[in-house]
Amino acid sequence: xxxxxxxxxxxxxxxxxxxxxxxxxxxxxxxxxxxxxxxxxxxxxxxxxxxxxxxxxxxxxxxxxxxxxxxxxxxxxxxxxxxxxxxxxxxxxxxxxxxxxxxxxxx
Amino acid sequence: xxxxxxxxxxxxxxxxxxxxxxxxxxxxxxxxxxxxxxxxxxxxxxxxxxxxxxxxxxxxxxxxxxxxxxxxxxxxxxxxxxxxxxxxxxxxxxxxxxxxxxxxxxxxxxxxxxxxxxxxxxxxxxxxxxxxxxxxxxxxxxxxxxxxxxxxxxxxxxxxxxxxxxxxxxxxxxxxxxxxxxxxxxxxxxxxxxxxxxxxxxxxxxxxxxxxxxxxxxxxxxxxxxxxxxxxxxxxxxxxxxxxxxxxxxxxxxxxxxxxxxxxxxxxxxxxxxxxxxxxxxxxxxxxxxxxxxxxxxxxxxxxxxxxxxxxxxxxxxxxxxxxxxxxxxxxxxxxxxxxxxxxxxxxxxxxxxxxxxxxxxxxxxxxxxxxxxxxxxxxxxxxxxxxxxxxxxxxxxxxxxxxxxxxxxxxxxx
Numbered sequence: 001x002x003x004x005x006x007x008x009x010x011x012x013x014x015x016x017x018x019x020x021x022x023x024x025x026x027x028x029x030x031x032x033x034x035x036x037x038x039x040x041x042x043x044x045x046x047x048x049x050x051x052x053x054x055x056x057x058x059x060x061x062x063x064x065x066x067x068x069x070x071x072x073x074x075x076x077x078x079x080x081x082x083x084x085x086x087x088x089x090x091x092x093x094x095x096x097x098x099x100x101x102x103x104x105x106x107x
Numbered sequence: 108x109x110x111x112x113x114x115x116x117x118x119x120x121x122x123x124x125x126x127x128x129x130x131x132x133x134x135x136x137x138x139x140x141x142x143x144x145x146x147x148x149x150x151x152x153x154x155x156x157x158x159x160x161x162x163x164x165x166x167x168x169x170x171x172x173x174x175x176x177x178x179x180x181x182x183x184x185x186x187x188x189x190x191x192x193x194x195x196x197x198x199x200x201x202x203x204x205x206x207x208x209x210x211x212x213x214x215x216x217x218x219x220x221x222x223x224x225x226x227x228x229x230x231x232x233x234x235x236x237x238x239x240x241x242x243x244x245x246x247x248x249x250x251x252x253x254x255x256x257x258x259x260x261x262x263x264x265x266x267x268x269x270x271x272x273x274x275x276x277x278x279x280x281x282x283x284x285x286x287x288x289x290x291x292x293x294x295x296x297x298x299x300x301x302x303x304x305x306x307x308x309x310x311x312x313x314x315x316x317x318x319x320x321x322x323x324x325x326x327x328x329x330x331x332x333x334x335x336x337x338x339x340x341x342x343x344x345x346x347x348x349x350x351x352x353x354x355x356x357x358x359x360x361x362x363x364x365x366x367x368x369x370x371x372x373x374x375x376x377x378x379x380x381x382x383x384x385x386x387x388x389x390x391x392x393x394x395x396x397x398x399x400x401x402x403x404x405x406x407x408x409x410x411x412x413x414x415x416x417x418x419x420x421x422x423x424x425x426x427x428x429x430x431x432x433x434x435x436x437x438x439x440x441x442x443x444x445x446x447x448x449x450x451x452x453x454x455x456x457x458x459x460x461x462x463x464x465x466x467x468x469x470x471x472x473x474x475x476x477x478x479x480x481x482x483x484x485x486x487x488x489x490x491x492x493x494x495x496x497x498x499x500x501x502x503x504x505x506x507x508x509x510x511x512x513x514x515x516x517x518x519x520x521x522x
Contacts, residue, residue: 020204025165039408041156041171043442044482045335045432046404067439070483107412 124385127411162272229322285318444475
């Protein structure tokens, strides 16, 4: 099963293991990762599961959909090239070991 | 208002609003005891996915929690699996079903809403379902796995989300709606008519101006009889005919209730230290001056945050712009603001391609925007509504106009 490491702005890192197909947002919320809210339940409607994906994993991610791209324009922490919505990242063996940085603010 | 950071706070309800109050109190530095009453057996969970992903082909095996399992303990929040039976605001005490009672300094009603019952004979037959709780959704998943013919009563958000999910499973779906339009209370006629046509094109047998008179047990399934004199065979009936705010406790405690627990602009009832948030609250919206009661995640969480900040000493009127969403099969609907029947609708985008927004203008200003598969319009509209911007139909239909560009222009000037 793939693992995800969430790194907080303080530098504290938490590793969680999830089943394939689980979204990164669901993995964070069910494991109580601070700073990932997921207020809309994973519909790409609220942009409160914003994460920064470390560049070495960016190539393995599915391309940004138009919806995700547009929703990323309203994140609370400023959008960067590394910005993605956690609810749109489906975990797979290719993404095993992914490291994401949690922004300082979601709402 | 002073700082009440060590007060004991009791929250009735463990839904989106109640949990948000508890979370935000701790985030704002509250150090006193916080207790949340949960009248369901499950760890607090998110309801919106229940009528959406849960009814499709590939549903998640676990509910999505509102917060992780260790959250309450880590934040020092006590959750009691208990039902409140009465509130004594003079003694600042809540009595519970098990005979015990709890005192409080601040009391928050986050009691939510309950489904309206279907007012016709046969509503209690096996095979007739409502959808609000996780247990309801699990029951429906079981029923869907063997059903072939589905009848949905009520073309509101819940009914249509469910209907679209059942269609993706390849089932025969009939939707009966006694009103002239689907989602008629929430959407402009222009948007509502588009949805009606789209659902028909996607194979949902949507029948408007047709209500239900009775449901019968027909031996090998159910028969749903309509006001048009037709009978529809079904092996699964789902009804979504609106909700009532859960106000009984508040009313019995002597608090004013008028389609919701009446609160002021700060979301406080007439009794100091007693608040109401979310689906159960009838509040005065500061930006528009209207009294309203809203059923949405945004309203629940923003009001939860607002009351937490107010208990901690902030002094502001609640004025967040309301927003809503629905997903119906591949259609993503996002609404910013609250439309009125008399608003002037202005279409922008391409309805034939299923990507457009409808601006609702009121007294020359932007009052609401309904967006279909157009999140950029929606996000911009959330920022624009509430600014009181003058806008005409001509402005919106001018070539090159986008809400995003307008928001950028207006907010740049304002900053």
